[in-house]
Amino acid sequence: MSSMLPEEGEHLTAGWEEDVPPTDSLVRQAVLAHVSWARALTAAARGTFAEGPDWCAGRGGGASALLNWAIVTSPPADWAQTVRAVSTAYGSGVSAIVISPFPTPDLSTHGLALVGHPPLMFRPTSTVTPTPTTSLEVREAETEQHLRDAERVLVEGYPLPDMADLPPGDFYRPDVVAGPTRVFVGYDGDAPVATAAAHSAAGVTVVENVAVLAAARGRGAGAALTWAATTAWPGQGAVLIASDDGQPVYARLGYLRIERWTCWLRP
Template sequence: MASSILPPEGEALATGWEPDLAPADSLVRQAVLAHASWATDAARRAGKPWFDGDSWAGSVLGDSGPMTNWVIQKQPVDPAEVILEAARELPNNVPYLFVSPWPTRDLREHGLALAGHPPLMVHLPMTEIVAPTTDVDIRQVTDAAGLAQAERVLIEGYPLPELQPVRAGCMYDASFLEGSTVWVGYDGDVPLATSTAHSAAGVTIVENVAVMPAARGRGAGAAITWAATKHHDQPAVLIASDNGQPVYQRLGYLRLERWTVWVRP
């Protein structure tokens, strides 16, 4: 009887990761492809090195910190093959994040250090959540001055010590706003929080969420994340940090699965 569920001989069976498969085949696939877009969009617009192939995507925006440079697997292939190909396609003397949607073997022999297995979290548009409130004024960035303030808050508030002292343009080129939307939260004229939304493959990537110490405990983190989450009327996904998970859960985000993040120092 078991043979009754077998497909006809020779029928192609999709795994969910074929290059020509529609992004909407699964929410996880959408999240993978959207992160691949996030990994390359800013560099492509800024004229920096980038690569987007069938099995991985990545780019190099800067030379000081791994958060500026991403390599993400798009298929469940041997990560060592991706690392070697990245060394050929991208500058090979910079740090980067290596993000795999799948568990990997030990990659220390390739010069990487394990950062952890953070959860991929998803927020669905139909989730009923009361919008968070804050006394911080949330504004969408529309110009270079606002982008520079967002960059400073991200580097100092996250924090990213390897990018300090802040050098303008080390993370955000002027063209960044052509592919992503950025918010800054202000107390008067003082920038205290930031977030970014990037839409691709039918989902919104919520990234670069950071809050300065002076704004913590005031609802700024939730409000600035909510602005990015709801900017597009579609599911939103993010790779959660330990500090961010409780905030995201209160906003209706669900833990979907764990990914694997390595760092090339």
């Protein structure tokens, strides 16, 4: 056993160093992919993106926290310092979601409100499950109108009341699908009723923004749109941050629970 002990001063890899490859662990891939997703949303919204040694903060410019994602990217040595840095990146009066893949201390003393501990879920490419069926027509958003349809469903179906007054096209601008992001819309005839998005980064697909209007629920819409996003890049596994209510749908599609992350809200 003595030969396995580190030499004095030897660096022991923790898995979160900058030079560690994205594929070092599935959780690392998921973290880096979500950072890329936050960066993509920020760029499409003509916002600002700031980074520190253990955090990133994307500011999309709107009032909704969905436009402002902060992610803890490695275990902080000083949580107070990290929260201060994130708060400085947003400034006063900006609501933001702060996501940590790592257990956090009580951050309410720093002005944050605990949202919950949503599970990170992963679907390997080796998983075989039946393709969901739905009466909806699932289309990829390739035009400005498609993107506006997806945005409207997201605002009304998620729901996101603090985005209701935004001008159409202010969230899903055409730029959002110019890179490694794809958006899907489910139509009942000509009416958009469901949506989901997929983003490719760090060797995995991030599935996000799954929403279904109340009138279309119970028709397999959520599963069908999640499936479209999950298989947007068939050669990659897919990850998503699930709600407790959404877990059964994702489990039926072959997603596995990996661990719980922690979500805080900066009001």
